[in-house]
Amino acid sequence: MSSLRHHVVPSDNPCAVNLVLLHGWGMNAQVWQILLPYLQADFKIMLIDGFTEDIADYLAVAPERAMWCGWSLGGLLALDIAIKFPERVQAVATIACNPCFVQREDWPHAMPMKDFQQFQQGLADNPPVTLKRFIALQCQGSTSQKQDTRFLQQQLATTSLPSTSLLQTGLALLAQDHRQQLAQLTLPICCLLGEKDVLVPATVGRDLTALNTRLQFSIIDEAAHAPFVSHPAVIAQHLKQFAQECL
Secondary structure (H helix, E strand, O other): OOOOEEEEEOOOOOOOEEEEEEOOOOOOHHHHOOOHHHHOOOEEEEEEEOOOOOHHHHHHHOOOOEEEEEEOHHHHHHHHHHHHOHHHEEEEEEEOOOOEOEOEOOEOOOEOHHHHHHHHHHHHHOHHHHHHHHHHHHHOOOOOHHHHHHHHHHHHOOOOOOOHHHHHHHHHHHHOEOHHHHHHOOOOEEEEEEOOOOOOOOOHHHHHHHHOOOOEEEEEOOOOOOHHHHOHHHHHHHHHHHHHHHO
């Protein structure tokens, strides 16, 4: 039985586009709360809460056709769904997402392997402390760093923590190389990156367009790894413009 939960945020706009939002590693769908008011005029939103490796569970609750937007790990899931079930996906948007999250010799704009391994070890030793540290890193560099950190910590506290095994599974997915999937994608794709992101460097943008010439990317000034928290109006405008251009 799926551990996913879902919730629809309706729109008064009869022409609203179906939009599925997928949150990042260790978090929950409450992280989108600041962004939602900026989206409701243009999108009928489905929030999917939880994480599973089985993408059929996501499709079971999602609209028949939708634009999918994922944050960080959620972006990798959206990419996977778009590659395997393109008939269900109108377009893909990712926020602070790197298809190759951990550095390789040919992919320098990513998290150093040593840092990633420290996260894996921290998760094994003390999951709550590791998640708090991760939140701090997600907000580091943002113009509203303290406020963003407080918000994400509050949202994390709204539900019980994911199981350690589920968190480990999510990290394992982040450690995989998804560049080939990105290169193969023929659907419209938009990647939004934070200028100050210490987890997914904004410099990866040019690397992404080299993988897929259809891809468009934008860098959100003064934003870190959670730009939809610090700059919700800007993110909403990018998503609206992307939808208008490609749908």
